[in-house]
Amino acid sequence: CDQTELLRKKLEINVKGDVIPAPVLAFSSCGLPQKLVQNMETAGYVMPTPVQMQAIPAALDGQSLLVSADTGSGKTGSFLIPIISLCAKFRQNFSNPRKPLAVVLTPTRELCIQVEDQAKVLGKGLPFKTALVVGGDPIARQLYRVQQGVELIIGTPGRLIDLLTKQDIELDDVKIFGLDEVDCMLQRGFRDQVMQIFTALSQPQLLMYSATISQDVEKIASCMASDIIIVSIGKPNR
Ligand code: ADP
Numbered sequence: 001c002d003q004t005e006l007l008r009k010k011l012e013i014n015v016k017g018d019v020i021p022a023p024v025l026a027f028s029s030c031g032l033p034q035k036l037v038q039n040m041e042t043a044g045y046v047m048p049t050p051v052q053m054q055a056i057p058a059a060l061d062g063q064s065l066l067v068s069a070d071t072g073s074g075k076t077g078s079f080l081i082p083i084i085s086l087c088a089k090f091r092q093n094f095s096n097p098r099k100p101l102a103v104v105l106t107p108t109r110e111l112c113i114q115v116e117d118q119a120k121v122l123g124k125g126l127p128f129k130t131a132l133v134v135g136g137d138p139i140a141r142q143l144y145r146v147q148q149g150v151e152l153i154i155g156t157p158g159r160l161i162d163l164l165t166k167q168d169i170e171l172d173d174v175k176i177f178g179l180d181e182v183d184c185m186l187q188r189g190f191r192d193q194v195m196q197i198f199t200a201l202s203q204p205q206l207l208m209y210s211a212t213i214s215q216d217v218e219k220i221a222s223c224m225a226s227d228i229i230i231v232s233i234g235k236p237n238r
């Protein structure tokens with residue numbers, strides 16, 4: 001325990017919450033599917049970044065997280081790696097019907113595309129398909145893609161609500177709800193839409209990330225999951 005605290009101090013990993021797993025120093029000690037680790041190596045992920053060291057084992061344990069870490073610190077991988085791992089393992093045991101297992105929301109179409117690009121690289125060769133559900137593209141084509149069977153939906157709130165209210169997609173198998181740029185997603189403007197989607201899901205694990213997290217957002221996030229773990233990377237109280 002003391003060692004864990006020393007390690008966190010050295011890596012500037014600050015945590016709040018009960019029973020938080022120790023940071024991992026290598027991807028190989030996370031119990032990830034071998035193909036996923038291979039894909040990560042191909043993508044140049046040799047060592048986990050500090051945010052990944054702490055967030056990945058906690059997410060793999062099924063814990064809900066609110067995480068802040070600087071831009072460029074590897075937050076996308078921190079949520080995609082546990083999502084891909086869960087999806088691949090779940091599909092080995094239960095393959096049909098192939099309904100989405102995870103939803104990740106971001107504020108913009110461009111960010112969604114970036115997240116999907118990383119997801120495709122990391123999930124290559126695994127039972128892991130993604131669908132983009134964003135404005136600006138024909139809705140029928142996106143719906144068709146989802147109905148063909150995907151594991152992860154990456155979207156903006158408005159377009160996903162369009163599909164949900166038409167009762168065109170089934171989200172009852174969703175186990176993980178990810179919010180990238182959560183500081184923006186839980187601000188006035190997006191908050192009601194995000195909450196509408198969240199309440200349509202059955203108590204998913206929450207993975208929420210941002211470069212900065214306001215006290216307001218921390219409060220809302222704590223109400224969404226009673227046992228949330230809060231992680232921030234960098235000097236405390238900066
Ligand atoms: P942000 O924290 O701003 O969301 P990103 O997740 O977009 O940052 O990551 C920034 C860049 O770092 C991306 O190009 C990503 O592929 C790369 N990256 C992420 N994790 C690692 C890692 N463990 N090793 C090497 N590169 C990584």
Ligand code: MG
Pocket residue numbers: 075076180
């Ligand atoms: Mg990011």
